[in-house]
Amino acid sequence: MGLREKRKLERRERILAAAQELIRATGSLGLSMRALATKAEVSLATPYNLFGSKGAVLHELRLSVLEKLQREMDQLRSSDPLDDLLHIAELGAKTYASDPRFYRILMGALMASNIGIHDGDLAGGSVTLWQRPVEAAIRAGLLRADADARFVARDLVISFLGVLDLWVRGVLEGEGLRSQVLYAFTLTLLGLATDTSRPKLLEYYQRFQAELPREIREVETPPLADRLLQEHGGARSKTGHPGAAEVSDVLRD
Numbered sequence: 170m171g172l173r174e175k176r177k178l179e180r181r182e183r184i185l186a187a188a189q190e191l192i193r194a195t196g197s198l199g200l201s202m203r204a205l206a207t208k209a210e211v212s213l214a215t216p217y218n219l220f221g222s223k224g225a226v227l228h229e230l231r232l233s234v235l236e237k238l239q240r241e242m243d244q245l246r247s248s249d250p251l252d253d254l255l256h257i258a259e260l261g262a263k264t265y266a267s268d269p270r271f272y273r274i275l276m277g278a279l280m281a282s283n284i285g286i287h288d289g290d291l292a293g294g295s296v297t298l299w300q301r302p303v304e305a306a307i308r309a310g311l312l313r314a315d316a317d318a319r320f321v322a323r324d325l326v327i328s329f330l331g332v333l334d335l336w337v338r339g340v341l342e343g344e345g346l347r348s349q350v351l352y353a354f355t356l357t358l359l360g361l362a363t364d365t366s367r368p369k370l371l372e373y374y375q376r377f378q379a380e381l382p383r384e385i386r387e388v389e390t391p392p393l394a395d396r397l398l399q400e401h402g403g404a405r406s407k408t409g410h411p412g413a414a415e416v417s418d419v420l421r422d
Contacts (some may be wrong), residue, residue, distance in 0.1 A: 181219050183209045185233070188226050193271040198227065198278055231279055234264050234272075235294050242298060250305035251312075251358060251366060255351060255373065257298070258329065262350045265333065266343030277337040280330075292326070299325045311366035312358070321361065328353040340385055348380040 187208035191200045202223055206213045220226045238257050245253045265272045299322035306312040312321075329350055336346040355374045362370050 177219070180209070180211055180215060181229075184211065184216050184219065184226065185229055188230060189271055192274055193268070196270065196274060198274060227275070227278075230275055232294070234261060235298065237264060239294070239298055242301065249311070249369075250302040250309060251370070254299065254302040254306070254325075254358075255354060257302075258325075258350050258354050259347060261329065262332075262347040263343075265336065266346050269336075269343065273337050273339075276333060280334055280337060295326045295329075296322045298322075306366070310363055312361045313363060316361045321357065324357055325354055328357065335385070340387075341382065344380075345382040348377055348382070352377040352381055 184205060187205055188200060191204060191208055192198060200223065202216050203213055205216050205223075205226065209216070216226065220229065238261050241260055242253065242257055245256070247253045247256075265276070296319065300318050303312065303316070303318040303321045303325075307314060307316055307318060332341070332346060332349045332353060335341045335349070336343075341349060351373070355370055355377055359367070359370050359374060
């Protein structure tokens with residue numbers, strides 16, 4: 170990588186770090202490109218030149234966890250791909266839980282919009298991430314030979330996002346996020362386990378079940394879509410409630 174590319178990458182990282190700090194400090198996605206440039210100590214033109222829009226900056230932040238997990242997966246050299254899969258799942262849960270104020274705002278907005286449903290980079294990349302160890306487990310005889318690795322990976326993504334949604338809404342705290350994700354993943358894998366992998370997966374199942382929160386608590390917080398639109402003065406849909414399209418417009422500003 171040449172010096173020019175290194176400097177460009179360094180500026181990108183500074184802008185993303187600045188965006189994360191602003192979101193954490195304000196509790197809002199309502200950052201401006203001017204505030205972002207000031208925080209990152211770059212010219213106002215730089216965020217536009219490198220990203221194009223605030224929405225593109227938020228998109229890069231949403232992808233950051235996935236990219237971290239992909240790098241970790243590339244470095245794993247375990248003899249058991251199911252252990253690798255559960256390790257990455259645990260790392261993902263711990264990453265979100267490590268910065269709850271930032272990630273609850275960022276991922277909550279994504280889940281309240283229609284962007285997450287149609288975000289090919291995020292959804293497709295997540296499926297690919299889990300598909301790799303599932304395919305390796307099938308080849309190693311740890312999962313049934315007739316398992317469709319892509320469908321299994323897609324089911325794991327759905328499970329992770331479902332548990333993450335509970336955490337975003339405050340129903341689960343950090344340790345609950347971790348144990349619930351691992352429990353859900355283990356249940357899926359047990360359904361496809363062979364005689365070779367079943368004993369170890371049963372041990373994991375019993376361990377993670379013992380670590381689950383005893384109760385799922387109720388929380389009384391305004392829907393994130395309401396809060397987003399209130400912050401930005403957005404209009405409601407014809408039903409009187411903020412819809413996915415309205416929230417997506419906030420994210421793309």
